[in-house]
Amino acid sequence: MQPVLSLRGISKSFPGVKALSDVQLDLYPGEVTALIGENGAGKSTIVKVLTGVYQPDAGTITLDGQDLRFPTPDAASAAGVTAIHQETVLFDELTVAENIWLGHAPRGRFGLIDWTAMREGAKRLLDSIGARLDPDARLKDLGIASKHLVAIARALSVDARVVIMDEPTAALSHKEIHELYELVETLKAQGKAILFISHKFDEIFRIADRFTVFRDGQFVGTGKIAEVSEGKLVQMMVGRSVDQIFPARSHNVGEPVLTVAGYSHPTEFADIGFTLHRGEILGFYGLVGAGRSEVMQALFGITRPSKGACRIGGRVAVIRSTAEAVEAGIVYVPEDRGRQGAVKGLPIFQNVTLPSLGAVSRGGFLKMAEEFKLARDYTQRLDLRAAALDQDVGLLSGGNQQKVVIAKWLATKPRVIILDEPTKGIDIGSKAAVHEFMAELAAEGLSVIMVSSEIPEVLGMSDRVIVMREGRIVAEVSGAAMTPEALVRAAAGIEEAAA
Template sequence: MSKSFGAVRALSEVSIELFAGEAHALAGENGAGKSTLVKTLAGVHRPDEGEVLLDGRPVVFDGPAAARAAGVAVIYQEPTLFPDLSVTENIFLGRQPRARLGRIDRRAMREEAARLFSRLGVALDPDRPARGLSIADQQLVEIAKALSREARVLIMDEPTAALSGAEVARLFSVVKALREQGRAVLFISHRLDEIFELCRQVTTLRDGALVASEPLAGLTPGDLVRRMVGRDLGALYPKQPAPLGEVALTVHRLTREGVFTDVSFQVRRGEIVALAGLVGAGRTEVARAVFGIDRRDAGRVEVAGHALRPGSPSSAMAAGLALVPEDRRQQGLVMEMSIERNIGLTGLSALTRGAVISRAAERGRAVDWADRLRLKFARLGDPVGVLSGGNQQKVVLAKWLAIEPEVLIVDEPTRGIDIGTKAEVHRLLSELAGRGIAILMISSDLPEVLGMADRVLVMHEGRLTADIPREQATEESVMSAATGRAPEAAA
C-alpha cells in the first residue's frame, strides 16, 4: 500500500504479511511510516494505492469500527478508558449483553470479563473502576476488549514504553498466550531486545519504504539497526571523558513527607550523574522538588553555591537550572504552538524589543538550534505536534539549552524515540558534559544508565541507597540497590 499527505509520501508500496499464531515486529525510526501503516490497518486512513487482504480476500475499512468488526484491534501505548466506569463496563461499552425486558445482563458481562482475564492468565478484578489502574492494567483491559470482539489481529504500538520490568514480563506472557490462541500480533517497539525475545519475523521501514521483511533468526541487533537507519550506528552510548569542574548542583537532605526522605547528592561541572531506581522510587519527584515545581518539607538546593528559593521554578531558571520533563507532550511543549515559538519560550526576555517579541530574533534562535540538534522538520512555523517523538524531544532540549544552563536535569531523555535519534541524544549529552554543563539524568533504561553515567545514584522507596562510580556500576549492583539490598545507604 501507498499513502501520501499532500506532498509528503508517508508510505511507498509497503507490503507486510501477518500469520495466525505469530508475533511479527514492525521496526523503523520515528517518521519511517510505522504509525501511518498502523492507522491504515486500523481503518483510520484509506490507502491511496494497494489493498488489505483478510484470509486472502480484499477488504475495505471505511473507518475504525469497520476494522474492529473485521477482527483488527489496536492496543495503543496510552489506552483511553472511561475512568468512572468499571473494567467490565469498559470492555463491553456499546454492546452490552441483554437479559429479559431488554435490561443489561450485568452478571453475564462480569462472568465473560472474568473468563477473558483467565484466558490471558492475569488477575484483574472485573468490578474495579478504571480510574487508578496502571498503564499496564489499562492495556490488559484493552486486550480483553479486543478478545471480546473476537479480534484475530492485534496491533501493539509501543506497549512497553511506560511499563516497569515486572509489567513488561507480564505483558510478554499475555502476548505468548495470544500466539498460542492463534492470534496474529503486530508488535512495535524501539527496544530491540523485546523484538528478538517475542517475535519470529520483522518488517523494517525507512523513509516510508519497505527495507526488508525477514525472519529474526540469524539477525543480530546490529543488522536490524543498519536496516533501520541505513548506516552503521557506531556507539549507541558515545560517552566521552570530560574534565570535572567545581560542584554545580548541591542537594542537601531534601525531604518531602511520604514521597522521599533525606536525599543528598552533588553534581560537578562536566559530570553526568544518573538517578536510577524502580518505578515509584521517587526519582522524578526529587527532580521536580529540586526545580521548584513541587514543594519540599525540608532540605536545601544550591546551584553554584547559591541557594534556590523553595517552590520557585523561576528562581531555579534564573540560577541556571533547566529541566527536561519525562512527559514532553503534556509538560515540555505547547503542542499547538509553532516549533520556533516553543524553542523561544524559555528565553522570552532575550527575544523582546520593548514589550514586543522580535520575530527575527525568535526565528534566528530556532534556526540555530534546529541546525545544532539536526532537527527534521518541514517549516519552523509548523505546530510542534506534527513532529515525530524524537524531534519533539529535540525541541524540548533546544528550548532549555538556548538559555545556556549551568545544570541540566533530563528525565527519561530517550523514552519512546527510535534508536538512531537515541544515539544522537546520547551524543548531545556527552558534548554538553564536555562543555562543562552538569547533567542529572533520570532513566529507567539500565543500559543507558551504565553507558552514559559517570556516577549512578540509586533510589529505593524514596531514599538513596547507593552512589556507584562508573567503573563499579553493573546491572547487578544497580538492581541490588534499587531493590533495597545495598549494604549501605548513600552518604
C-alpha cells in the same frame, strides 16, 4: 503455514517525516510475533495503519488472501483486527460489561440494549481469558491489571482474529505480567494471531514465536525467535548507515558546574547522582518511562525530590520552585511543547521576557522598550521566523515556538540548560539546526543536559551518556565505550553474559 495477515510495501509520510518506508509484516494464526525497534522506528505507526487510524500512502493489507482497506477504525475491528493500547482507553464510571460492549452492544427489541445478553457475553469473554471479574463492577473499582483484562475482553468481543498488544506489560507488576503471559498462551491456543510490541528482551524471548525488526521506518528483518540471539537482535535494531551528520565538537570540558547526589523520589526515581561540567553536553538515554524527564523536572523545581542534594558551582542549591531553579541558573526546555512550552495567547516578546521580568522592569513596573530589545536580541540570534514581536506565539509553527522557548531561557543567562527531546517530531533540516545551536552553546561555556531517545542523536552530540532504566542510573559511558549496543543493552536491562 500461511499468515492470517500480511502487509507488503507499506509506506506512510507526514509533513517533513517519512514514518514508514516500504515495510512488511506477517502475522500467523496461533503464534506471537514480536515487533522490535527503537523509539521512532515506526512501531506505533504500523499499529495505527493496521487499526485503520492512519491510511497508508502505498502498500497492501491482505487478510486471508483478500486485499483489504481499513478506511476507519471500525472497519479494522469489523475485519477482526483489534488492538490493546499502551494506555488503555476505558471508561471509569461504566461497568465491566458496558466497557466491553460499548459501541457494539447486543440489541434487543426496538433497538434497545439487550442487558442480559450483554452481561452473559461479558461473562463468557472474561471466562475465556480466565478472568474472574463481575460484569457489573464499576471499572474505577478495579486495579490496573484487571482493567487490562477488561481491555483484552473488549478486544475479543469483536471476534478478533488478530490481536495487537502495544507494550501491555509496561504498567504491570511482576505477578500481573505472569498472568498476562498465561493469557497470551490462552489466546494462542484459540488460534489468534498476536502482534506483541515490547522493549523488554526477556519477555520477547519468553513468549514470542517470531520477530520482525524495524529501524527508522524501514523493515530490517524477520525470523523465528528460536533461531536468533539477543546480540543479533540488538544489532539489527541499532545497526545503521551513517546518514546523519553531527556538528564537530572539541569536547573541551571545564570545571564541574552541577553536582547531583542521591536524588530520590517516592515513585519516579531513586539515587540519582551525576556531575555536569562547564561546556559539556551530557546525554540522558533510556526507554520511554525510565524516569529521565522526572529527574529533570525535579532539578527544575516542578516536583520535589524526597532526598538528595544538588550543588551548583560548589554551592548547595535548594530548588523548591521553577523560579528558584531559574535564579540558580538551571532552565528546562520541555518535551511537551503544547502544554509546557510557550504561553500561547501572549505575544512573542512577552513570552521571551516572562522569566526575566525583573531585568526589564524598574520597581515592579515594566519598561516596554527594554522588553522589545531583550526579545529582539535573543529571537534574532535563533533566526526566529515571525511577522512581528507582538504576534501571538500560538500563530507560529512548532519549530518557531520552540525557538521562542529557547530564546526565553537564553535571555536569563543560565548556567545549565536542560533540553528534553529537543528534536522530537521536527524535520531533518530543523534537527540539524538545533544540533548546530547546541554545539555552539556548549562551546560558549554553557552546560547542556540533553534527554533523548534517539540513539544517533545521543551518540552524535554527547560528551558522555548516562543511561536510565526504571528510575535508576544503570550505566555511564563515554569515549570509545559509547556504542549503540552499549546503550540499548543498558536501557533494556540485558546482561552482558547473554550476548
